[in-house]
Amino acid sequence: MPASENIPVIAQAYVSDRAKKTLDLVEEFVEKECIPADTLFEKQLGTGEARWTAHPPILEELKAKARKLGLWNLFLPRNHYREGAGFTNLEYGLMAEYLGKSRVAPEATNCAAPDTGNMEVLARYGNEAQKRQWLTPLLEGTIRSAFLMTEPNVGSSDATNIQLSIKREGNQYVLNGQKWWSSGAGDPRCKLYLVMGKTDPTNPDPYRQQSVILVPSDTPGITVHRMLSVYGYDDAPHGHGHISFHNVRVPVENLVLGEGRGFEIIQGRLGPGRIHHAMRTIGAAERAIEWLIARINDDRKRTFGQPLSAHGVILEWLARSRMEIDAARLVVLNAAIKIDQGDARAALKEIAEAKVLVPQTALTVIDRAIQAYGAAGVCQDTPLANLWAQIRTLRIADGPDEVHLQQLAKRENRARRAEVIAKLEAQRKKAESLLVANGFSVPKSHL
Numbered sequence: 111m112p113a114s115e116n117i118p119v120i121a122q123a124y125v126s127d128r129a130k131k132t133l134d135l136v137e138e139f140v141e142k143e144c145i146p147a148d149t150l151f152e153k154q155l156g157t158g159e160a161r162w163t164a165h166p167p168i169l170e171e172l173k174a175k176a177r178k179l180g181l182w183n184l185f186l187p188r189n190h191y192r193e194g195a196g197f198t199n200l201e202y203g204l205m206a207e208y209l210g211k212s213r214v215a216p217e218a219t220n221c222a223a224p225d226t227g228n229m230e231v232l233a234r235y236g237n238e239a240q241k242r243q244w245l246t247p248l249l250e251g252t253i254r255s256a257f258l259m260t261e262p263n264v265g266s267s268d269a270t271n272i273q274l275s276i277k278r279e280g281n282q283y284v285l286n287g288q289k290w291w292s293s294g295a296g297d298p299r300c301k302l303y304l305v306m307g308k309t310d311p312t313n314p315d316p317y318r319q320q321s322v323i324l325v326p327s328d329t330p331g332i333t334v335h336r337m338l339s340v341y342g343y344d345d346a347p348h349g350h351g352h353i354s355f356h357n358v359r360v361p362v363e364n365l366v367l368g369e370g371r372g373f374e375i376i377q378g379r380l381g382p383g384r385i386h387h388a389m390r391t392i393g394a395a396e397r398a399i400e401w402l403i404a405r406i407n408d409d410r411k412r413t414f415g416q417p418l419s420a421h422g423v424i425l426e427w428l429a430r431s432r433m434e435i436d437a438a439r440l441v442v443l444n445a446a447i448k449i450d451q452g453d454a455r456a457a458l459k460e461i462a463e464a465k466v467l468v469p470q471t472a473l474t475v476i477d478r479a480i481q482a483y484g485a486a487g488v489c490q491d492t493p494l495a496n497l498w499a500q501i502r503t504l505r506i507a508d509g510p511d512e513v514h515l516q517q518l519a520k521r522e523n524r525a526r527r528a529e530v531i532a533k534l535e536a537q538r539k540k541a542e543s544l545l546v547a548n549g550f551s552v553p554k555s556h557l
């Protein structure tokens with residue numbers, strides 16, 4: 111069944127005919143071109159140090175094909191940006207699900223993180239000169255970029271802890287400090303760092319101390335010390351860098367939006383980005399379900415005289431996986447619709463729900479598929495082990511689950527406590543008066 115006929119009923123009314131056509135093209139491009147190319151991409155990367163200088167030719171071939179099909183910069187939502195392909199967050203969300211099934215598909219369509227978030231920052235907050243210099247080549251897919259917020263020496267899930275110093279000296283800013291988990295910094299095409307640091311560390315408002323500044327990756331004083339692994343995977347050529355800044359000088363014009371506006375920028379950047387991650391994660395889980403179905407029907411690998419599909423417990427895994435992923439998809443699409451109807455700020459609750467729920471659900475589904483493969487599931491013969499490792503990081507990247515849960519619960523509690531307590535009290539009083547009016551005594555309760 112084509113993807114456009116598989117759109118959940120509650121989302122159908124919000125999807126244009128043009129988006130439906132594009133969705134079908136995305137599905138075909140991913141299934142027929144990108145997934146088969148994933149293995150070649152890995153081979154073309156080579157081994158050892160070469161993995162950090164290689165640029166697999168298959169990627170450029172796929173980029174050319176994607177552009178011809180109109181599958182380019184699909185992510186920039188039409189109600190906030192004029193630079194993108196003109197889809198809503200919901201429409202792109204449906205497409206991102208398919209992109210999440212393949213390693214190369216997001217970059218082949220110029221929809222890969224962290225460039226997507228960085229392009230949103232430049233499109234939304236950049237001035238004309240910044241857009242000309244950096245947004246144009248990013249939109250063209252000729253360079254890549256990284257977002258540098260997290261630091262090795264502080265608990266970075268609380269971004270007020272960020273220490274990197276950005277001091278003004280004449281017509282320059284001077285940067286000193288360290289960053290790590292700078293995703294994308296390993297790629298030789300990564301030309302731009304968006305760096306968050308402190309321009310005003312003594313400001314009494316802890317949310318006005320930070321700024322974001324554009325730093326060309328070849329600026330003197332920058333040292334990329336190493337690339338960090340993810341459960342043993344190097345994630346080359348993208349990589350996650352540990353980088354230091356020693357008296358790195360950039361012109362004052364490189365500051366984005368203005369001093370003290372860093373928090374505003376990261377909040378604007380992370381909202382829709384989390385939806386993108388969540389939808390790609392749904393796609394990863396769908397891929398795991400496909401591999402699960404393939405294994406349980408593999409007649410060569412029977413156990414106890416039967417294919418796995420004849421074992422009730424395994425069928426239950428399939429049923430649960432189907433239900434859980436279908437439910438998780440609705441949560442993400444709901445968040446996307448909410449962003450489309452207002453903005454990310456109006457959808458904080460829905461975005462947090464998707465950010466926490468979807469990776470946890472997908473991990474359960476992927477884990478079931480791994481289990482169904484036995485030992486084969488943990489090695490390189492299926493995409494499952496790598497999918498699990500990638501998705502596991504989402505429970506930490508963009509802020510750990512605990513932080514989102516805490517904020518979600520605080521908002522829910524603040525918004526509802528007065529109304530709920532008053533309502534329950536009124537119901538109790540009414541119940542008591544009904545009892546008394548009908549000749550019953552009021553039962554004792556410690557509440």
Ligand SMILES: Cc1cc2nc3c(=O)[nH]c(=O)nc-3n(C[C@H](O)[C@H](O)[C@H](O)COP(=O)(O)OP(=O)(O)OC[C@H]3O[C@@H](n4cnc5c(N)ncnc54)[C@H](O)[C@@H]3O)c2cc1C
Binds near residue numbers: 261
């Ligand atoms: C694969 C990957 C890619 C990443 N890419 C980037 C990137 O491109 N750019 C970038 O800047 N960063 C990136 N990060 C870093 C990521 O944003 C941080 O790891 C994250 O914000 C958490 O910060 P921390 O690691 O310093 O953990 P800490 O702040 O030290 O937190 C550690 C743990 O403490 C617990 N915790 C924290 N706060 C609370 C709370 N309020 N209540 C209960 N428990 C709590 C959580 O369990 C949390 O996992 C990436 C991380 C990964 C794994």
